[in-house]
Amino acid sequence: MIGAGVSGLAVAGTLRSRELPVTVLERAGGIGGLWRHEGPDTPGPAYSSLHLNTSAKLTGFRDFPMPADYPRYPRHDQVASYLRRYADHKGVTDHVELGTEVEDLTRTDAGTWLVTSRDRTGARRRRQFGHVVVATGHHWSPRLPEIPGDETFPGRALHSFDYSDPVPHAGRRVVVIGFGNSAADISVELSRVARKTILVQRRGVHVVPKTLLGMPIDEIASAPWWARLSFPQQRGLIETLLRLVRGRLTDYGLAEPDHRVFGGALTISDELLSRINHGTLTVKPAVDRVEGPVVHFSDGTSEEVDDLLYCTGYHIEFPFLPFEWVFEESGRVALFQRVVSLAAPDLYFAGLIRPFGAITRLVEAQAEWIADLVEGVAELPPASVMRREVDRHLTAAAARYGTTRAGSIQVDFAPYLAALRKQRRSKVLTTRRG
Numbered sequence: 001m002i003g004a005g006v007s008g009l010a011v012a013g014t015l016r017s018r019e020l021p022v023t024v025l026e027r028a029g030g031i032g033g034l035w036r037h038e039g040p041d042t043p044g045p046a047y048s049s050l051h052l053n054t055s056a057k058l059t060g061f062r063d064f065p066m067p068a069d070y071p072r073y074p075r076h077d078q079v080a081s082y083l084r085r086y087a088d089h090k091g092v093t094d095h096v097e098l099g100t101e102v103e104d105l106t107r108t109d110a111g112t113w114l115v116t117s118r119d120r121t122g123a124r125r126r127r128q129f130g131h132v133v134v135a136t137g138h139h140w141s142p143r144l145p146e147i148p149g150d151e152t153f154p155g156r157a158l159h160s161f162d163y164s165d166p167v168p169h170a171g172r173r174v175v176v177i178g179f180g181n182s183a184a185d186i187s188v189e190l191s192r193v194a195r196k197t198i199l200v201q202r203r204g205v206h207v208v209p210k211t212l213l214g215m216p217i218d219e220i221a222s223a224p225w226w227a228r229l230s231f232p233q234q235r236g237l238i239e240t241l242l243r244l245v246r247g248r249l250t251d252y253g254l255a256e257p258d259h260r261v262f263g264g265a266l267t268i269s270d271e272l273l274s275r276i277n278h279g280t281l282t283v284k285p286a287v288d289r290v291e292g293p294v295v296h297f298s299d300g301t302s303e304e305v306d307d308l309l310y311c312t313g314y315h316i317e318f319p320f321l322p323f324e325w326v327f328e329e330s331g332r333v334a335l336f337q338r339v340v341s342l343a344a345p346d347l348y349f350a351g352l353i354r355p356f357g358a359i360t361r362l363v364e365a366q367a368e369w370i371a372d373l374v375e376g377v378a379e380l381p382p383a384s385v386m387r388r389e390v391d392r393h394l395t396a397a398a399a400r401y402g403t404t405r406a407g408s409i410q411v412d413f414a415p416y417l418a419a420l421r422k423q424r425r426s427k428v429l430t431t432r433r434g
Contacts, residue, residue, distance in 0.1 A: 001025065001133045002102050004092075005033015007351025007363045008135035009083060010061070013090030014367040018375060023129070024092065025117055027101035031087050032080035034139050040164035045139040045182075045314070048165040049189050050076040053181060053268040054358035055216035061360060064089050073210065102320045105132060107344065131374050134318065135350040138409075141315040145177070149290040150308070157308040160186060166193045169307055174198070175295055177287060178311030179205050184269040186311060191280040198295075198303060202286040204257035207249060207273060208266045212241050217268070221357035227414035235261050252276045253283050262356060262412075264401055316352075316405050332394055332408035336386040337423055338416075339366055345380055348373070354406065357413040365420040372424060 001012050004026035015022045028044075030036055037046035052059055052073045059079075060066035064086050070078055087093045099120035106114045112128045119125070142159040150157070156168075160182045170193040176183055177200045184207075191197040208217060220226055226234065238261050250256050252273050257264070275281040286298045296302045316333065318326055325343045328334040333352065334342060341347040348370045351363050372378035380386065394408060401407030 001135065003033065003135035003137065003350075004028075004031045004087070004096050004098075005035070005135065005137055005351070006059075006083065006360060007137065007366075008033070008133070009087055009090070009092060010360070010363040011133050011135060011348075011350045011367040011370055012092045012095065013061075013086065014364075014371045015374065016091045016095070018371055020371065020375060022092070022095055023127075024096040025100045025102055025115070026096055026098050029098055029120075030080075030084070031093070031096060031098075032083045033137060035076050035079040035083065037076050037080075037164070043162045045161060046076045047160070047163050047182075047186065049185065052079060053210055054218040058216075058218050058222055058358035059360050061086060062364060072216065105320050105347075113347075131346050131348070133348045133350055133370060134321070134352075136318070137351060138316040139314050141317055142310075143313050143315050144310055145312055147287050147290055152292050153290050153308060154293055155306045155308065158310070160309065160311045161314075163309060166190045169194050169309075171195050172306040173304070174307040174309060175200060175284075175287075175303070175305050176309045176311055178313070179203075179267055180265065180311060180313060181268055183311035184267050184272045186309065187281055188269065188271045188275050190309075191275050196282070196303075196305075197280065198282045198284050198305070200284050200287055200297070201255055204249065204255035205264065205267050206242070206257050206261050207246070207254070208238075208242065208261075208268050209245065209270050210268055211270075212238070212245065218357040221355075221413045222361060227418075231262075231412075238262075246273065255285070262400075265354065265406070265410075266356065313406075316409070321347075327405075328394070330403065331405050332397075332403065333405060334390050334394065334408075336380070336389055337369075337419060338393075338409065338411065339370065340380060340386065342383065342386055342390065345383075345386075346373075352409055353411045353416070354409050355411050355413050355416065362411070362413065362417055362420070365417055365424075369420055369424050378424065 001008050001022055001024040004024050008024060012022050012024050028036060034045040055072050056066040056070045056074050066082050100117050102115060102117050104116040108114050112130055113132045114126060114128055116124060116126050142161040163186060166189050169190055172194055173196040174190050174194045175198045176187040179201045187197055187199045210216060284297045288296045288298045293304050294302050295305055325341045335349055336342060338353050339348055350366050355362055397407050397410060401410055
């Protein structure tokens with residue numbers, strides 16, 4: 001098992017529940033994945049003000065709910081603490097090797113996996129395993145855009161991976177580049193302390209509050225009544241609610257999305273539109289170029305600023321694996337049911353998905369299926385069948401999200417959960433325990 005975040009713990013906990021041996025290799029210094037934030041001296045995807053944007057009810061594991069005294073949207077340290085307790089509860093903690101980074105993964109002549117890892121002292125170790133599960137996530141390799149002249153910028157320039165809190169930016173003029181969840185969170189809190197905060201929106205994105213009609217949006221997405229609606233009905237309902245609750249995005253000076261709801265990633269924020277309305281946050285279109293301290297935008301305007309903050313996402317990559325084990329030639333993720341490598345069918349991936357809703361129920365289902373396969377009580381369909389499923393998924397993803405790598409891991413909560421459960425029902429052998 002590579003990774004000790006939500007997905008890695010889900011799989012490791014399921015394996016331990018079945019009394020199967022597991023070794024978890026985690027390169028960070030603690031359990032918790034992206035929810036660990038140790039402060040400004042330790043870069044990572046979390047920051048001081050980070051909270052869940054999915055509800056505690058659905059983000060917690062079924063057999064180990066989050067504490068009743070947690071708020072609906074817990075803070076990052078509460079989530080990290082909960083995950084450590086979950087690892088203890090499932091008997092996983094003693095099987096986690098912290099500060100251990102996987103450098104290489106190869107197939108032996110005997111059909112096992114040879115895993116080369118390096119610990120925090122730099123010492124390398126090679127071990128053989130029967131199965132490998134990759135649960136490293138996709139929030140650890142910062143992606144930076146190429147902007148003409150950015151090398152001439154004399155001020156601070158950093159990626160959100162290196163951002164901790166707004167204090168260093170107090171009284172300064174800051175440009176935040178990006179329009180995802182991190183960009184929304186960070187620009188909102190910067191707008192309270194910075195002299196001026198400018199948020200750059202390259203293209204239109206649907207902005208959605210955390211709750212609609214008093215219900216967390218992830219609880220809506222996982223509700224049985226929601227699953228009974230057709231996709232056009234789901235989309236129409238959310239678009240109607242957004243028009244009533246939020247109005248038109250152009251009324252806030254934002255670009256109108258060129259796609260309908262669920263045609264791309266959503267930006268989830270309760271505060272972003274309010275800060276724009278109150279004039280504490282200015283929105284600009286794409287950056288055209290940088291000339292020293294002056295940032296020029298595509299609408300012909302320019303601003304002299306002190307700091308550039310890139311909230312531009314992360315690369316989806318696995319440097320310890322051959323490219324073709326994960327991706328098709330064009331670079332999109334090509335895994336059977338987003339879990340199984342076509343090139344190496346006993347190499348599994350957990351959590352390499354982007355759902356509209358909380359990820360936990362989906363990785364729990366992935367974990368049960370992976371455990372079935374590891375235990376030998378389930379089998380995969382023929383390679384041709386797996387290939388056709390991947391092709392169908394990528395064709396549908398391209399039509400809805402475009403041919404991006406990120407688009408290839410988008411899933412709809414209810415249909416994907418049903419597909420995983422169907423895969424288990426149809427392929428579990430009669431020798432299954434119990």
